Amino acid sequence: MASRTARPSLHALTLRLGAMLLLGALSLGAVGCSHSAAGGVRVVASFYPLAWAAERVGGSRVSVEDLTPPGVDAHDTSLSARQRADLETADLVLVLGDFGFQPEVERAASDASGVVVEVARGLALTPSGEANLEFDPHVWLDPVLMEGIVREVAGGLVRADPAGRSGYRRREAATLRDLTALDGAYRTGLAACRFRTLVTTHEAFGYLAARYGLTQLGIEGLTPESEPAAARIQAAVDAIRSGAAAPAVFFESTAEGRRVGESVAADIGVPALPLGTLESVPTSGDYLSVMRANLSSLQEGLQCPS
Numbered sequence: 001m002a003s004r005t006a007r008p009s010l011h012a013l014t015l016r017l018g019a020m021l022l023l024g025a026l027s028l029g030a031v032g033c034s035h036s037a038a039g040g041v042r043v044v045a046s047f048y049p050l051a052w053a054a055e056r057v058g059g060s061r062v063s064v065e066d067l068t069p070p071g072v073d074a075h076d077t078s079l080s081a082r083q084r085a086d087l088e089t090a091d092l093v094l095v096l097g098d099f100g101f102q103p104e105v106e107r108a109a110s111d112a113s114g115v116v117v118e119v120a121r122g123l124a125l126t127p128s129g130e131a132n133l134e135f136d137p138h139v140w141l142d143p144v145l146m147e148g149i150v151r152e153v154a155g156g157l158v159r160a161d162p163a164g165r166s167g168y169r170r171r172e173a174a175t176l177r178d179l180t181a182l183d184g185a186y187r188t189g190l191a192a193c194r195f196r197t198l199v200t201t202h203e204a205f206g207y208l209a210a211r212y213g214l215t216q217l218g219i220e221g222l223t224p225e226s227e228p229a230a231a232r233i234q235a236a237v238d239a240i241r242s243g244a245a246a247p248a249v250f251f252e253s254t255a256e257g258r259r260v261g262e263s264v265a266a267d268i269g270v271p272a273l274p275l276g277t278l279e280s281v282p283t284s285g286d287y288l289s290v291m292r293a294n295l296s297s298l299q300e301g302l303q304c305p306s
Contacts, residue, residue, distance in 0.1 A: 041161045042114075044083075044090040046105045047074040048280050049140035050119060052287045053153040054094060056175045061164045062157070065090075066281060067105060071254070074279035075223050077102045084108055092160040094153060096120045099134035117156035119149045126206060128222050136222055140278060142207035143183040143291065150175050182291055186212055189295050193304035195246035199236040201228075201261045202252040204277045214302075217245055219260060228260060240268055248301035250275045273297040 040063040045051035051066035058064065065086055068077045079087070087093055087105075093112045095105055097120045109116050123145055125135035139145040154172035158165045190212045198209070203218025219228045219236050239245035251261020253274040265272035275297055276282060276290040285293070299306070 041092065041157065041164070042086075042090045043092045043094065043157075043160075044087045045094040046096060046102050046109075047077065048282075049146070049149065049278055049287060050094040050096070050153065051281075053119075053146075053150045053175070054092075054157070057150065057154045057168055057171045058157055058164075059167060059171055061161070061167060068102075068280045070281050070283070072280050073254070074102060078104050079108055088112055090114050092117065092156050094119060094156065096137055096139075097125075097135070099125075099137070100132045101135075101137035103132070115156055115160045117152055119152040119156075122152070123148050130222055133222060136206050138204045138222070138277070139207055140287075141205055141291075141294075142211045143179045143186065144211060145207055146287075147176055147179045150179065178288060182288060183211075185292070186295055189299050190214065190302070190304060193299070193302035195302045197239065197245040198250055198298070198302060199240060199245050199248070199264075200250045200252070200275065201257045201264075202277060204252065204279075205250075205275065214298075219249075219264065233264060236264065237268055240270060246302045247271075248273050250297065250301060252277050271301070273301045 041058065041061055043054045043058065043062050043064045045054055045064055045066050047068040048066055051064050054062060054064045065083075067079065067083055067087070068074045087108050088111050090112065091114045093109050093114060093116045095102065095109050095116070095118055097118045098106045098109075100106075120137070120139055123139055125139070128134060128136050140149060150172060154168050157168045196213060197215040197217060198205070199217045199219065201219050203216060203221050205216050208214070209216040217236055217239055219232050236245070236249070240247055240249075247270045249261045249265040249268070249270060249272050251257045251272055251274060253276045258272075258274075261272045275294050278287060278290055282290050298304070
């Protein structure tokens with residue numbers, strides 16, 4: 001005779017229903033849990049300098065995702081489906097602005113559900129003169145303008161996570177002190193250089209040059225091209241040979257930047273020196289150490305007294 005499944009008693013059914021309701025309530029509670037219980041304030045940064053600022057100011061309270069992969073020019077950042085979803089659901093989204101620097105990221109930021117901060121919005125930006133790019137974006141290479149970015153990042157973190165305000169403000173102040181010291185090192189180190197004009201492969205150092213009384217002559221424009229224009233190369237060569245520019249070519253520390261910089265420098269017979277643009281995470285060190293290395297390269301190429 002086949003066995004029959006026992007029918008649960010009314011008491012057992014009541015207990016089972018109660019357990020299901022309790023689990024449901026716990027699940028709903030988990031959805032609305034605090035940032036700390038969920039693993040930190042989720043920050044999505046469009047490229048490295050903003051990620052660095054968020055990590056410095058946020059400390060252990062935040063988790064930061066940098067949308068620009070190592071070795072990729074930030075101008076060319078594109079988003080995977082996962083990155084787009086992360087951006088849309090993050091607590092805080094950090095972008096430089098909405099002026100064509102990272103078009104795909106800028107468009108996606110309009111769909112974000114969290115706090116969105118355009119960190120360069122309050123800065124004095126230089127018009128670019130290039131198609132599809134309203135302003136020169138390279139503000140992070142000027143330590144003073146980077147201070148403004150850090151303040152915007154800190155304000156965004158406070159808005160996204162008011163409970164962490166005191167820690168954010170404390171770490172913001174420490175980061176600003178580091179940037180003030182960096183600015184002081186640049187002012188002292190570049191004050192008495194023999195040359196005041198530098199030839200660069202990527203025209204990324206306009207803000208830095210203006211800050212410290214230098215003039216930049218770029219082989220490529222604000223958005224690096226696959227092959228620089230012959231006229232730009234000739235202008236750079238003429239400036240170096242005539243003594244109007246320092247006898248060096250400063251190259252963006254990427255494979256393409258090195259290729260162009262070393263080629264032009266070899267043709268003229270001058271050294272090629274690296275300058276990190278920090279558009280993606282550096283292979284070693286961080287924002288501050290790369291900026292200090294840039295200062296050393298500038299002092300060497302511009303022939304500044306030590």
